[in-house]
Amino acid sequence: MGEFSKDDLLRSWKEIAAYLGCDVRTCYRWEHERGLPVHRAEDAEKKSPVFAYKHELDAWFREAFKSSNPLESERRAYLWLKWAGIGATALILAAIILYVRGRLVPRQPADFRVDGSVLYILDAKKHELWRWDTGVEDLQTDSYYRSNFQVKHTDQSNILPSLAMKDLDGDGNKEVLFALKTVRDQTGEGVLLCFDRRGRERWRFQAGRELVCASQRFSPDFRIAGFHTRDIDKDGRREIFVESFHAPDWPCQLAMLDASGKLVGEFWNAGYLRELSYQDLDGDGREELIVVGVNNEYRGGCLVVFDPQRISGGSPQTGDFVCHGVGPGSMISYVTVPYTDVSAARGRPVDGLRTVEITANNWIRATTSNGIIYEFDFSLKCVQVTFGHGFMIDHYETRKAGAVTSVLDDGYKANLIGGIRYWNGSAWAAESSMVRR
Numbered sequence: 001m002g003e004f005s006k007d008d009l010l011r012s013w014k015e016i017a018a019y020l021g022c023d024v025r026t027c028y029r030w031e032h033e034r035g036l037p038v039h040r041a042e043d044a045e046k047k048s049p050v051f052a053y054k055h056e057l058d059a060w061f062r063e064a065f066k067s068s069n070p071l072e073s074e075r076r077a078y079l080w081l082k083w084a085g086i087g088a089t090a091l092i093l094a095a096i097i098l099y100v101r102g103r104l105v106p107r108q109p110a111d112f113r114v115d116g117s118v119l120y121i122l123d124a125k126k127h128e129l130w131r132w133d134t135g136v137e138d139l140q141t142d143s144y145y146r147s148n149f150q151v152k153h154t155d156q157s158n159i160l161p162s163l164a165m166k167d168l169d170g171d172g173n174k175e176v177l178f179a180l181k182t183v184r185d186q187t188g189e190g191v192l193l194c195f196d197r198r199g200r201e202r203w204r205f206q207a208g209r210e211l212v213c214a215s216q217r218f219s220p221d222f223r224i225a226g227f228h229t230r231d232i233d234k235d236g237r238r239e240i241f242v243e244s245f246h247a248p249d250w251p252c253q254l255a256m257l258d259a260s261g262k263l264v265g266e267f268w269n270a271g272y273l274r275e276l277s278y279q280d281l282d283g284d285g286r287e288e289l290i291v292v293g294v295n296n297e298y299r300g301g302c303l304v305v306f307d308p309q310r311i312s313g314g315s316p317q318t319g320d321f322v323c324h325g326v327g328p329g330s331m332i333s334y335v336t337v338p339y340t341d342v343s344a345a346r347g348r349p350v351d352g353l354r355t356v357e358i359t360a361n362n363w364i365r366a367t368t369s370n371g372i373i374y375e376f377d378f379s380l381k382c383v384q385v386t387f388g389h390g391f392m393i394d395h396y397e398t399r400k401a402g403a404v405t406s407v408l409d410d411g412y413k414a415n416l417i418g419g420i421r422y423w424n425g426s427a428w429a430a431e432s433s434m435v436r437r
Contacts, residue, residue, distance in 0.1 A: 130199030160226020294352030338419030
């Protein structure tokens, strides 16, 4: 070792660190990892006081780091570790966010498949969410449910849906409503089921009940014709309107359920009910419920208007068509249209109204099953009658066969309008009137 002066001697880790421009911990690491030249008394332990020579440190510094700055290297290493840690944290947070989003925005029912007795519910990407085996060997086909899915339509015998996916209770998740329908058997079709998005049954509604009308007893075997959902009272929860009829006869039940499946109103009609619509008819800001169908006693179509908050009782009937324990109906209006000579010639028992819609000029358009179009204003006064092609062909063929002698002219239309009747609460009237309480 060459000669040195006292100025060349550093007597502690603190002095060594100050000379090198770093902290003591870094000096410890440099001694261990890079051979920093420090000295201890001979045979002294590692924790003994240390000393070092400046000239040795200078030589070591030049050799150990050459062209790099040791503090800059340490800074770069620190920054690398810092950003690596930030990156790892970001990845963890991203994974958590994706997981939470998956929990908060779950896959929703969007499509379905029916195979044999099994209903498969799919998401928007056609991936299976869940399945339910109905246990019904004669379950209607996939194509049937496809044509009776989600919305009302006019191209099938059943106008209202038999399967729908709607958020009933406003929680952001869709429920699945499914009415059991069979191909041949007329019994067992009176059940409407509600499943949550995971396939758990929330509730089920059994349509109909045993009724006695005059001397005839009707079993509780009812068939659901279809259903429709709407938030009728604007509270964020949908009501469900279910139409069902006795198998294989009348009467028909119009049931109103709340979002939890509770029956909150029901109306019994002496004949099928076919379709429904909604409209604020009196301008009070609340929608009325408009239903069309047929009244078997009077053999003509019926148009019924309800306050959806009050659905009860039954249609106005006499004799064999009065059902025990039902009571007067709560409807606002009950209107019938006449039975025609063409239907009589064809041997059809009734002339029912099949569809109802609200036109752009605020008329209620109701069409019979054989194609006569009645249009009413919002006071239920008939504005005009139009003949559809189906009815004109029907009339032409029966007239050609000599079964009818009538002519499709303005007089025929006037007779149809003159045959419209309004129930006023105690009797039938020819003038437009509401039901008086």
